[in-house]
Amino acid sequence: METIRQIPALIAKEFLLEWRSKYALGGVLLYVLSTVFIVYNGFIRVAPPVWNVLFWIMTLFTSVNAVTKSFSAENGNRQLYYYTLADPSAVIFSKIIYNSLLLILLNVLTYFAFSLVAGDPVRDKGLFYLAILLGSIGMAVTFTFISAIANKARNSATLMAILGFPVIIPILVSLIKISANALGVITDTSVGQDIMTLLAIDAILLALAYILFPFLWRD
Amino acid sequence: MIKHWWKILGALLVLYAFVAGLLIPLKPGILDVSPEMAKGGSKITLDINAYNAHLSQAKEIGIWLKMDSVHFVEGNNIRILSDNKLKTDFQLPYWKSKESAKEMTLILDNEIDGYSLLPGAVQLTYGAPDTSGISSNQWLPAINGQLHQKEGLTFPYRNILYETIRNLFYHVPLWFAMLIILFASMIYSILFLSKKNQKHDHAALALAQVGILYGILGLVTGAIWARWTWGDWWSFDVKQNMSAVAMLIYLAYFVLRSSFEDYEQEARISAVYNIFAFATLIPLLFVIPRLYDSLHPGNGGNPGFGGEDLDNTMRMVFYPAIIGFTLLGIWLANLAYRYLNLKERFLDRYDN
Incomplete structure (x- = not known):
């Protein structure tokens, strides 16, 4: 009960921090726009299968950039202070929920920006938004947890990439398949099964993050 | 000596997998025939290339083309060119469908090699009776005589796979063993987190090292297998890619x-990451x-490796190979584990 009461307060703190240091959010937004523009300039006319892959690669890099700072933005002493106040599972859940919301926003923005310049080949909008939703949650869970690991080590920026990218591949590969369905690139009768698979992977990683995080923060 | 029984068993089973897996011959089979297409009612001479066969020593050679279980044609005038090459004549029956050709299976039988099949060897295309009234062969309802069985131990002969079928004893057991070893590594990581015993961490690290060694060997044996069956070292197969990841x-x-x-x-932290x-x-x-x-x-949608491919001779080597490679891996991990413990005890960790 205590944990559940702590989560909203911690999420509110994340929003407040984000709002106070506007450069971080502004930086990521600019990152989204410039990536979209670079990709558009490189390809100009984008065929749907390529559009699909490019979109998810852009969201991947945006997500890594947005989530990396979730533990490194605040210094060690302040984190120690949080840990005396809050339960570790409240800390990880609040970060995951905050990052999920942030990534949903960023990925929808990427979608709008990319379809503005390169055209919008999405046919099944509902399925595509579902893919963005599940993908953002999956990336938020994975990268939040990996950033908690990487933050403890030296050269955490390099570690973030080498630990995070292979681990995200199961999620990314199933995302690309689901959204290929939404784009009409492939027609697959078992798309419901793919969604269940993605949901299951998200759930397993979330459960592991919950179980394992208490071992990470205790220094 | 008694307490090391599992190491000896592991080494012996791996040795057995290499000796039996590489020395047991493949069952004789048919590589290819030409021509691969023939008109109904025509008389053809079929060139047959066999594999591992002993045709020049065989006395009772029988050759048939089979359309289904009640339609056969027998080859006559068999000329043996070498142990693995022969020519034979067929007088084919008529085939009255203009739309579809019919695939026929070639059956080659002799008393030394037993019988072997090549499904879809010859396609029978349209050919109906002409007015000149040349008599045509009729279908035989069954094979006259008994087919022979090959005696002694052999591995199944499969087109496309050929000799690479032996890789089943190395490629697949290496992945099985890797999964078992990495699972054990994860268990030791869980134990470390709950008991904080440094030895558990050493065990997890040692097992992960052996696991990755097996994984790389599994990738290499897989790439070799892919080269000879799928045509390329790296065939952009999803399982190959995911294993690399x-x-x-x-x-x-x-x-x-x-x-x-x-x-x-x-x-x-590495224990957390390992899990x-x-x-x-x-x-x-x-x-x-x-x-x-x-x-x-x-x-x-591909058929699994089972049924006729994994016959009893294959199982006789395949299952011991899994146990052997797993035990050998645990032995390797055990050595690495003891080395880590000794290094911890006698050397300052940060002194190298």
Whole structure:
């Protein structure tokens, strides 16, 4: 009960921090726009299968950039202070929920920006938004947890990439398949099964993050 | 000596897998025939290339083309050119369908090699009776005489696979053993987190090292197999790609371990990552390949490796090979584990 009461307060703190240091959010937004523009300039006319892959690669890099700072933005002493106040599972859940919301926003923005310049080949909008939703949650869970690991080590920026990218591949590969369905690139009768698979992977990683995080923060 | 029985057993089973797996011959089979297409009612001379056969020593050679279980044609005037080459004549019956050709299976039988089949060897195309009234052969309702069985131990002969069928004893057991060893590594990581015993961390690290060694060997044996059956070292098969990604996950584990200054922190955080890594390994190797078409048996609508391919002679080597490679891996991990413990005891960790 205590944990559940702590989560909203911690999420509110994340929003407040984000709002106070506007450069971080502004930086990521600019990152989204410039990536979209670079990709558009490189390809100009984008065929749907390529559009699909490019979109998810852009969201991947945006997500890594947005989530990396979730533990490194605040210094060690302040984190120690949080840990005396809050339960570790409240800390990880609040970060995951905050990052999920942030990534949903960023990925929808990427979608709008990319379809503005390169055209919008999405046919099944509902399925595509579902893919963005599940993908953002999956990336938020994975990268939040990996950033908690990487933050403890030296050269955490390099570690973030080498630990995070292979681990995200199961999620990314199933995302690309689901959204290929939404784009009409492939027609697959078992798309419901793919969604269940993605949901299951998200759930397993979330459960592991919950179980394992208490071992990470205790220094 | 008694307490080392499992090491001896492991080494013996691996040795057995190499000796039996490489020395037992393949069952004789048919490589190819020409021509591969013939008109109904025509008389053809079929060139047959066999494999591993002893045709020049055989006395009772029988050759048939089979359309279905009650339609056969027998080859006559058999000329043996060498142990693996022969020519034979067929007087083919009429085939009255203009739309579709019919595939016929070639049956080659002799008393030394037993019988062998080549499905779809010859396609029978349209050919109906002409007015000149040349008599045509009729279908035989059954094979006259008994087919022979090959005696002695042999592995099944399969087109496309040929001799590479032996790789089943090395490629597949290496992956099985890797999964068992990485699972054990994860268990030791869980034990370390709950008991904080440094030896558990050493065991997890040692097992992960052997696991990645097996994984790389599995990739290499797989690439060799792919070269000779699918045509390329790397065939962009989803399972091949995902296995490579799995190796990256575990290589990252070693990079993570080397990026801490404090041993206690290194052991604890890498244990957390090890558990997380194993949890992503399962979807990588078992869930994602099901979403995509794979060339691997048992994926993407391909038949699994079983039934006739995995006959009793194959099982006799395959199962011991799995146990052997697993025990050998545990032995290797045991050596690495003891080395880590000794290094901890006699050398200052940060003194190298």
